[in-house]
Amino acid sequence: MGVRVSNAALVRLSYASTATFEPNEAGGIEVSVGQILAESRRNNKKRRIGGVLHYGNGYFFQCLEGEREAVEECYQRISGDSRHRDVQRLSYTEIDRRMFPDWSMKYLPVETEITRLLKRHNTAFNPYQFSDSMLAELLEACARGHDPSDSADKAGKTAASKPSLWKRLLGKG
Ligand SMILES: Cc1cc2nc3c(=O)[nH]c(=O)nc-3n(C[C@H](O)[C@H](O)[C@H](O)COP(=O)(O)O)c2cc1C
Known part of the structure; x- marks a missing residue:
């Protein structure tokens, strides 16, 4: 068994929702x-x-990981946000270890x-219709995936790269 920093149970909650703003x-x-x-x-x-x-x-797909109380409070807050609607919980499980160990929010574009x-499943992105196995695959893909807002931040520190829109949007650096 792994070492726990605190006794609080760790949970993972995933949900789907529909954006209310125009693309x-x-x-x-x-x-x-x-x-x-x-x-976030x-x-x-x-x-x-x-x-x-x-x-x-x-659509939005989001996974939240953390201590049970914190995740539930956060999910309540998010559920009431008018920038999306039809917030539907897809899964909620106790976990031993985080798939997303950074305390933050990774972002993956399409x-x-x-x-x-x-492509492999020959389907458009509609998280409401995901089966349990596809949800598991999606989480794996998300864990492996590359966050452009993160690399924009790192690139900005090392080189005279293109001005980063992400950096400006996220107000970092
Ligand atoms: C799709 C979506 C995902 C969100 N994810 C988070 C999140 O992970 N953490 C968070 O604190 N707020 C998140 N929010 C924002 C919350 O709904 C809420 O606006 C925010 O927490 C309020 O923060 P404030 O009290 O600091 O202004 C999300 C909102 C949407 C629409």
Whole structure:
């Protein structure tokens, strides 16, 4: 058995929801999503919550990991947010170890591992319709996937790279 920092049970909660804002016509970064990420990252660190957020096809998929009380409180807060609707819990389990160990919120856009997974299953992104096994695959893909807002931040520190829209959106650096 692994070493536990505290006695509180660790849980993983995944849900699907539908965005209420209009998608960005140009297909670029969604400002609303950038704002949600900035809020999430600020709050989650304090509450030792980690996870991943995916936005695609007008839907959100999010996984929250952390101590039970913190995750439940966060999910309640998120459920009442008017930037999405039809918030539907997909799974809720006690876990031994986190798939997303950083206390933050990883972000994955559509053009990644997830696209490959959808192609393999020959389906569009609709998290409400995911089977348990597809949900497990999606989480694995999310854990492996690469967060462009994270690399934008790192690249900005090391090289005179392109001005990062992510960096501006998330107010870092
Ligand atoms: C799809 C979606 C995902 C969100 N994820 C989180 C999250 O992981 N953590 C969080 O604190 N807030 C999250 N929020 C924002 C909350 O609903 C809420 O606006 C925010 O926590 C309020 O933060 P504040 O009290 O610091 O202003 C999310 C909102 C949406 C629409």
